[in-house]
Amino acid sequence: MSIVTSRAILLRSYPYSETSRIFRFLTAELGVVGLLARGARRGDARGRGTLDTFDEGELTIHFRANRELQTFRDFTPTRSRRGLATDLVRFAGASILAELVLRHSGEEEAGALFEAVRTGLERIEAETAQDPLPRILSEGWQIVALLGYAPILDRCIHCGEAFEESADEVGRFDFASGGIRCARCGGERDGRRIGPIARTQLAALLENRPPDVLSGAPAHIRLFGDFVAYHVSDSRPLNAVGFLTDLLKR
Numbered sequence: 661m662s663i664v665t666s667r668a669i670l671l672r673s674y675p676y677s678e679t680s681r682i683f684r685f686l687t688a689e690l691g692v693v694g695l696l697a698r699g700a701r702r703g704d705a706r707g708r709g710t711l712d713t714f715d716e717g718e719l720t721i722h723f724r725a726n727r728e729l730q731t732f733r734d735f736t737p738t739r740s741r742r743g744l745a746t747d748l749v750r751f752a753g754a755s756i757l758a759e760l761v762l763r764h765s766g767e768e769e770a771g772a773l774f775e776a777v778r779t780g781l782e783r784i785e786a787e788t789a790q791d792p793l794p795r796i797l798s799e800g801w802q803i804v805a806l807l808g809y810a811p812i813l814d815r816c817i818h819c820g821e822a823f824e825e826s827a828d829e830v831g832r833f834d835f836a837s838g839g840i841r842c843a844r845c846g847g848e849r850d851g852r853r854i855g856p857i858a859r860t861q862l863a864a865l866l867e868n869r870p871p872d873v874l875s876g877a878p879a880h881i882r883l884f885g886d887f888v889a890y891h892v893s894d895s896r897p898l899n900a901v902g903f904l905t906d907l908l909k910r
Contacts, residue, residue, distance in 0.1 A: 662724075664720070667718060667774065670684075670713055670715045673711065680700055687719060695729065715740055715741065716737070719734075719735050749793070753792060756800050756901060757780050757784075758900070760898070761777060763892060763893040763894075773806060776806050798864075798865040804888060804892060805866060811833075811887065812837075815839075816842035818841050819842065829855075829856060835891075858875065885901040
């Protein structure tokens with residue numbers, strides 16, 4: 661067993677027993693790690709009783725290879741993100757990033773993924789637009805792309821024909837192939853319809869250029885959620901996407 665210290669972000673915590681908790685951290689060194697924190701529910705160890713979801717800091721653990729749960733030693737917070745909890749939509753957006761990582765991550769993506777999530781949380785919390793949804797979806801799509809699942813948007817996924825920016829062509833989003841079929845290759849009923857405005861806005865979200873207003877915002881959320889369920893989360897919808905959808909219906 662060795663002692664490992666790394667920058668880390670708390671993604672989730674839940675009770676384990678009357679006195680202990682399970683923490684799930686994203687670390688810059690090891691990717692996602694699960695930790696058993698004995699006594700954490702009593703708050704009898706430094707850092708254990710005051711941790712908030714999305715807190716960032718320096719994590720120290722007792723590490724043993726091939727163990728599902730490592731042992732928590734200490735966490736020194738350097739950045740609190742309590743501002744996310746003051747806005748349910750922003751909190752739901754931050755939760756989407758966390759759930760994406762928890763559903764699909766590995767040590768090979770640790771450094772880049774840590775920076776992407778850290779930056780994404782910062783941007784969602786600091787977003788000044790009245791509607792934070794474009795920023796939330798942009799950060800979500802960028803995590804999806806980092807995990808290796810970016811959809812093909814500039815050409816037909818079947819015939820390879822490039823889409824003209826000025827064209828009014830309505831294609832079909834092919835989830836299995838990970839892109840859009842042009843009108844000539846797409847069937848009338850197969851796949852979700854996606855027009856030029858939605859295609860352009862989706863490309864902007866992936867390129868970290870979120871528009872001020874999303875045309876057909878509910879459709880964008882459904883597309884994101886269905887794409888993630890198909891490619892990232894083993895056919896299981898993200899709970900945070902459902903939470904966000906419900907919030908926007910109120």
